[in-house]
Amino acid sequence: MPSSTASKPTPLQPMFRMQGITKSFGGVRALDGVDLAVDPGECLGLCGENGAGKSTLMKVLSGVYPHGTWDGEIVFDGKPLRAHGVRDSEAAGIVIIHQELMMVPAMSVAENIFLGNEPRRFGGLVDVQAMHRHAGELLAELGLSDVNVALPVAHFGGGHQQLFEIARALAKRARLIIFDEPTSSLSGHEVEVLLDIIEGLKRRGVACVYISHKLEEVARVCDTVSVLRDGRHVTTAPMASMTTDDIIEKMVGRKMQSLFPRTPHAIGEVVFEARDVTAFDPVDAGRKRVDGVSFQVRRGEILGIAGLVGAGRTELLASIFGTWKGRHRGHMRLDGKMLRIRSPRDAIRAGLCLLPEDRKRHGIVPLMAVADNITLATLGAFAHAGRIDADAELTAAQASIDRMRIKTASPTLPIASLSGGNQQKAVLARLLMARPRVLFLDEPTRGVDVGARVDIYELINELAVQGVAIVMVSSELNEVLGVSDRVLVMGEGRLRGDFAIDGLTSERVLAAALGPANADH
Known part of the structure; x- marks a missing residue:
């Protein structure tokens, strides 16, 4: 009689396995004996606070940090992988899509997709027709059948460019695609498109590693989740067995009572008032990006500003603070006194401070x-x-x-x-x-891990208790609803709603964002 073990199916060999990966920078150990494995067709969510070692680990895997600069072993398809650069890892079928998209704006979509990998005719010349045809086929696989691949990438938004990056990975016959914070600049609809595409890649046997601070996305698309903390592997478990609270607890090493801590704070008199703020597009001088927006914020108040992509929220703050590049106008008062702000220096001297949306470029x-x-x-x-x-x-x-x-x-x-x-x-x-009187925050937690987010929310509460007036723009509705005392909703450059937080729902905010301007809310 055969033994019971003989009838069990042989487990799939992982597509890749990393064992004991250790990496140091100037005596500081960024990775400390990390193990990781992914099967064909599996999506692994890689979670951890900023500085936990996620990106470092993926740079080791993708050849950004060449073999010999780290300790441990990588086995890919059952063979040791000793990549001395990105080309070696791509030749093995590993492609990383970075948070900052690596497109060349002036080059065409097709040229970007096949950059460094161009189809060639006899004699070594680039076969432009074949390149355009293959680019179109790859994009059609991703649900983009109406893209003119001969146009420069600069003609397309971030959502399209993210899909172009995936097409480039497929053109390199990627068998493992690493997504590093892929939705940080995407709208809600674009996020859904991307996650559907990842599901399709899994069905084709492509393995994925998905790095994101947005745990709802991890739960939606990942089969397995691995957590790093301080450069060490904490846990790997099936996503079905983990809740987002479980993941957060593993990430930060403690139980979080609330993602949006609230501290009672008094709201006083009006501190800052903006009237009829209007901003014109820097290129199309006749187009209004902000159209006659007026609002007030009180001492100790946290005023959230919500809206869809392109609603004019960032442009509104930039116009107030004196950083908007196009023509703009408006009347601003602090403690009832008119302000004349022509530059950030004027704003800071007056008691206004702005946390910019793009930390790397402007922060x-x-x-x-x-x-x-x-x-x-x-x-x-x-x-x-x-x-x-x-x-x-x-x-x-x-x-x-x-x-x-x-x-x-x-x-x-x-x-x-x-x-x-x-x-x-x-x-x-x-x-x-x-020491600002009014603090403007534009996407204060973009690209920030859960632990650091809570630190920032606690700081916002602390400042409100001290009487600082806070105006916060955020694309994440749960953040706006979780932090704010009052919420403004913008759409197409206009104010479309002004709501007290009590009883306010995301559905009501979205209805205002999509509804007609000056509706009665």
């Missing part, structure tokens, strides 16, 4: 030290007889680092070496050193 100076980034807007406070008191500046910066719980080995390290969440905290620390 940090990448090669400057963490401490220097924090004190950048208040250097005058450390100047004596024309010289900067470096010791006083460093002491103040270190106090901000401690207060904001910024994870950095040293305040003198370049801020670019920090994780995204810690960079965001450093930018917030800089704003707080200016």
